[in-house]
Amino acid sequence: MAADTAQAPQKTAKVSFGTLSMMVVGSMVGAGVFSLPARFGEATGIWGALIAWGIAGAGMLMLAFVFQSLAVRKPKLDAGVYAYAKAGFGQYIGFFSAFGYWASACVGNVLYWVLIMSTIGAVAAPLGHGDTLLAVLLSSVGLWLFFFLIRRGVKEATAINRIVTVAKLVPILVFIVLAVVFLKPAVFVDNLAGAPHLGSLYHQVTGTMLVTVFVFLGVEGASVYSRHARRREDVGRATVLGFLGVLAVFASVTIVSYGILPLDQIAHLRQPSMAGVLEEAVGTWGKVFVSVGLIISVLGAYLAWTLMAAEVLFVAAKDDDMPRFLGRANAADVPTASLLMTTILSQIVLVVTLFSENAFDFVLDLTSALTLIPFLLVAGYAVRIAVTGDGYDAARTGLRRDLIIGSLATIYTAFLLYAAGVKFILVSLIIYAPASVLFAMARREQGRRVFSPAELVVLAVSVAGAVVGVVALALGWISI
Numbered sequence: 352m353a354a355d356t357a358q359a360p361q362k363t364a365k366v367s368f369g370t371l372s373m374m375v376v377g378s379m380v381g382a383g384v385f386s387l388p389a390r391f392g393e394a395t396g397i398w399g400a401l402i403a404w405g406i407a408g409a410g411m412l413m414l415a416f417v418f419q420s421l422a423v424r425k426p427k428l429d430a431g432v433y434a435y436a437k438a439g440f441g442q443y444i445g446f447f448s449a450f451g452y453w454a455s456a457c458v459g460n461v462l463y464w465v466l467i468m469s470t471i472g473a474v475a476a477p478l479g480h481g482d483t484l485l486a487v488l489l490s491s492v493g494l495w496l497f498f499f500l501i502r503r504g505v506k507e508a509t510a511i512n513r514i515v516t517v518a519k520l521v522p523i524l525v526f527i528v529l530a531v532v533f534l535k536p537a538v539f540v541d542n543l544a545g546a547p548h549l550g551s552l553y554h555q556v557t558g559t560m561l562v563t564v565f566v567f568l569g570v571e572g573a574s575v576y577s578r579h580a581r582r583r584e585d586v587g588r589a590t591v592l593g594f595l596g597v598l599a600v601f602a603s604v605t606i607v608s609y610g611i612l613p614l615d616q617i618a619h620l621r622q623p624s625m626a627g628v629l630e631e632a633v634g635t636w637g638k639v640f641v642s643v644g645l646i647i648s649v650l651g652a653y654l655a656w657t658l659m660a661a662e663v664l665f666v667a668a669k670d671d672d673m674p675r676f677l678g679r680a681n682a683a684d685v686p687t688a689s690l691l692m693t694t695i696l697s698q699i700v701l702v703v704t705l706f707s708e709n710a711f712d713f714v715l716d717l718t719s720a721l722t723l724i725p726f727l728l729v730a731g732y733a734v735r736i737a738v739t740g741d742g743y744d745a746a747r748t749g750l751r752r753d754l755i756i757g758s759l760a761t762i763y764t765a766f767l768l769y770a771a772g773v774k775f776i777l778v779s780l781i782i783y784a785p786a787s788v789l790f791a792m793a794r795r796e797q798g799r800r801v802f803s804p805a806e807l808v809v810l811a812v813s814v815a816g817a818v819v820g821v822v823a824l825a826l827g828w829i830s831i
Contacts, residue, residue: 376520379597383566384523385466385645386715387601388608389624390562392617395555396545397609403556404602407563410763414726415594416756417733422590424736424743424753432725433663434670439732442672443790443806447813448725449667450786451779455721456660457696459568462714463649463656464490465704469622469711470642480622482710487701494701498694501657502685520600522644526629527603533632534610542609542617560770564719566601567594622711657693664689674792719767720775721782727764733757777820784817 391400421428421435428434432452437445468486472478478486549555608617608628620627623645629637665686668678679688704710737754740747768776787810794801802810822828 376593376597379567379593380519380523380600380648383562383568383715384601384604385623385625385641385648386711387562387566387605387625388617388628389620389622390712390715391559391605392608392614392620392624394558395549395552396614397539397543397606399545399549399552399555400559400605400609402552403559403563404598404605406556406763407560407567408598408602410760410767411563411567411598412591412594413756413760413763414730415590417730417760418590419588420749420753420756421729421733421736424741432729433667433672435732436725436728437670437672439735440728441805443802443809444728446667446672446790446793447783447786447809448728449663449672450789451721451783452725453660453663453693454696454782454786455568455718455725456656456663457693458700458714458721459565459718460494460653460656460660460693460697461490461700461704462711462718463653464493464701465710465714466623467493467646467649470626470645473621473626473638473642480711482704482707484705487705490701491698494694494697497653497657498690501654501661501690502681502687519644519648522640523600523604523648526625526641527600527607529629529632529637530607530611534607536610538613539610542614546614557770560767561716561719561775564722564767565715567597568718568722657690660693661686661689664692668793671793671797673789675796716771716775717778720771720779723764723768723771724779724783727761727768730757730760730764734761774823777816777823780813780816781820781824784813787813 391403395403425435425438428438433445433449436448465481465486467481468478468483468490469481472480472483472486477483478489481490545552545555549558604625608625611617611628611632612620617624617628623641626638626641626645629641664673664677665680665688667673668675668689677686677689677692680686700714704714707713733753734757735741736743737750737757740750743750791801
């Protein structure tokens with residue numbers, strides 16, 4: 352194993368446009384797509400689903416364009432989600448963005464293990480829905496095996512991700528084709544409007560927003576990994592290409608499922624619900640087929656997310672916004688200290704799932720909520736540089752387009768925060784607020800004042816929100 356080094360310069364591994372595209376697809380196509388039928392069935396019918404995907408697709412496309420534009424306008428900013436927030440709103444806000452994005456990846460990784468164990472639990476009862484003691488123990492073994500795999504090197508890990516990405520798309524595409532072939536027109540028509548108890552169409556659509564955020568997490572994958580791109584323009588191209596392909600897949604999986612089972616049955620399917628839909632269409636082999644595809648898909652997405660999470664902490668530490676120990680990397684260009692911290696937090700959250708009422712839904716929604724603030728800051732930064740003209744040529748080529756796109760992305764992410772609701776905002780602050788200890792450590796290492804007056808205001812707001820969240824949990828006002 353290569354020895355760690357904190358100071359010696361390392362040669363940065365470079366990856367191609369194809370690999371960057373696979374990173375985006377591999378990051379997005381994971382656990383989320385296999386849970387879509389039941390999550391949408393719980394919230395809405397076909398009309399609501401079409402509207403939800405239209406809003407989510409347009410909003411996330413604006414974010415994809417924002418990442419594409421910023422990769423060109425600000426080519427020196429690596430690990431985009433974090434770096435853009437820092438450049439636009441200061442070091443402390445940038446720190447929050449880095450931590451929030453990193454924490455969401457860690458929580459998302461836990462969801463992957465929960466879903467794998469839930470899938471196997473359909474035939475192995477002791478694993479339950481992925482949240483039993485045995486399931487947590489087996490998930491922990493897998494978590495640490497991946498830690499040692501990724502330590503071997505970035506090139507090896509991305510090569511594996513490229514292969515897995517191709518392999519996992521096959522069962523998803525087969526599902527779509529078979530669902531179309533076995534679609535029942537009468538069932539499809541009955542599911543158009545959704546059930547009366549689901550409420551208004553607006554309520555139905557907002558009820559799907561967090562799951563659409565979750566399945567699109569990873570759209571920023573190429574941007575986060577930008578320091579490894581052979582050509583800077585590949586970052587934006589890979590982001591948009593990967594997004595459009597994945598959007599088509601996600602929407603198709605959702606809509607065709609409405610033609611196989613009545614709405615109330617879809618809503619009560621065991622996760623992964625895609626397996627239950629295909630079982631109804633073609634029999635038991637369909638369930639097995641989807642379950643195997645899910646395990647391959649989830650392991651591939653887990654690899655990509657872990658790489659991105661470690662990269663964000665590593666770059667933040669190199670910029671003196673995280674403690675120096677997180678900036679250590681080995682000779683294979685792997686940020687080992689950040690990778691270890693990522694694995695440790697995932698392990699902690701994995702244990703917490705033992706005490707959750709519904710581990711799958713809660714972890715999925717929390718992952719989405721944690722990511723919303725970093726995404727909002729990125730969109731806000733795009734608006735800011737368009738208003739000031741920073742990064743544009745004298746003729747300000749493309750400025751008006753970028754301003755419109757950035758504004759739409761900002762409105763969309765702000766709407767998502769509203770749709771998430773108070774519960775997930777408070778729980779997110781419980782995670783965000785203690786992270787300021789890391790920021791204070793970094794400032795003390797540099798011999799600087801820990802918080803400026805403006806930063807103290809942000810700290811006070813985050814701590815107050817965390818306190819309210821803890822009280823709300825303790826009194827039962829909200830639950831996990």
